[in-house]
Amino acid sequence: SYVLTQPPSVSVAPGQTAILTCGGDNIGSKSVQWYQQKPGQAPVLVVYDDNDRPSGIPERISGANSGYTATLTISGVEAGDEADYYCQVWDGDTDHQVFGPGTTVSVL
Amino acid sequence: QAQLVESGGGVVQPGGSLRLSCAASGFIFNSYAIYWVRQAPGKGLEWVAVVAYDGNSKYYSDSVKGRFTVSRDRNTVDLEMKSLRSEDMGVYYCAKGSSDCTSCNEWFDLWGQGTLVTVS
Numbered sequence: 001s002y003v004l005t006q007p008p009s010v011s012v013a014p015g016q017t018a019i020l021t022c023g024g025d026n027i028g029s030k031s032v033q034w035y036q037q038k039p040g041q042a043p044v045l046v047v048y049d050d051n052d053r054p055s056g057i058p059e060r061i062s063g064a065n066s067g068y069t070a071t072l073t074i075s076g077v078e079a080g081d082e083a084d085y086y087c088q089v090w091d092g093d094t095d096h097q098v099f100g101p102g103t104t105v106s107v108l
Numbered sequence: 109q110a111q112l113v114e115s116g117g118g119v120v121q122p123g124g125s126l127r128l129s130c131a132a133s134g135f136i137f138n139s140y141a142i143y144w145v146r147q148a149p150g151k152g153l154e155w156v157a158v159v160a161y162d163g164n165s166k167y168y169s170d171s172v173k174g175r176f177t178v179s180r181d182r183n184t185v186d187l188e189m190k191s192l193r194s195e196d197m198g199v200y201y202c203a204k205g206s207s208d209c210t211s212c213n214e215w216f217d218l219w220g221q222g223t224l225v226t227v228s
Contacts, residue, residue, distance in 0.1 A: 001170075033215040035153070042201055042219040043145075043153065054217065086153050090213045095167045097143065097155035097212070 002091040004100035011106045012077045020072040020103050022087030032070040033088045034063060037102075043086065047072060074105070082107050110134035110218050112142075112202050117223030120192055128187040128223055130202030135218075138162070141209030142185040143216060144178065146225075148198040156200070159185060161208035171195070189225075197227045 005023040012018040022032060032050050035043040045054050047063035050070065060075040074081055087100040116128040130142060144156040157168045157178040166178050177188040185202060200223050203216035 031213055031215075035216070037153075042221050043203075043216075044219070045215060045217050048206070048215040048217070084152075088153075088215065092211075092213065095212055096169060097145075097158070099145075099153040099155060102152040 001094060001096065002089065002098050004087055004089065004098055006085075006087060006100040006103045008101070009104045009106065011108055012074075013108045014077055014079065016077055018074040018077050018081070018105055020074075020085050020105070022070040022072070022100050023068055024070075024089065025068065027068055027070050027089065028066045030065075030089045032063065032065045034072045035086045035088065036083045037086065038083045046085075077105075077107055079107050081105060110204070112204060112218055112220035114200065114202050114220045114223040117200065117225050119226045119228060122193060122227055124192050124227075125188070125190045126192065126225060128189065128200055128202075128225070130185040130187075130220060132183045132185070132204070135204065137183045139208060141205035141207065141212065141214070142180060143203045143205055144185075144187050145201045145203055145216070145219075146196075146198045147201070147222075148195070151198070157187060158205070158209055158212060160210070160212075165209060167212065192225075192227045194227050197225055199224050 034047040037043040050065040051063040084102045086102045113131045143158045159178045204218035206214040
């Protein structure tokens, strides 16, 4: 089965840039999504199809995907960006959806 | 306004059964796949099951296949859970797929608030 890897945590100072990674075998050939989840809340889609943003998601959140790593970049980090972030892909070989283990973003 | 509302969670003994429901409104229900995603306490997200737009295609994670059954009717999607184990415990979310799951290469663009299942 397809496996995604994410670092457990990332810490960043306010105003700086957070770069979150999502690793997988030839992930560049897949469509990658990112979800933000704050404590006690349901996940929210922040990036889909590698680098598109749903309406209402600020431009300072962006995605990229190439080779074996997809990235989510949060520019000008704010306290409100503190959350868990999950990447997700579809494994066409098994018709299974796959989530990464998640990365906790802490704002210093 | 598009919305998903889960219900049916509760406390069940190991080996028991539970039926969760997801009520959809504010979008064309018959055009989209509906997913179930769960989250164990303090853990990450885990995909559980999906039912395609027409109810004809259904897929399950290996951890629940043979024990869980997903179905849809009118504006509701149900998840029938049997032979429940401690590892099935957590918050269960239903989520709307971005497409109909003709190919399930899609994303989850609307989530419910979740319903808690406790196996004890």
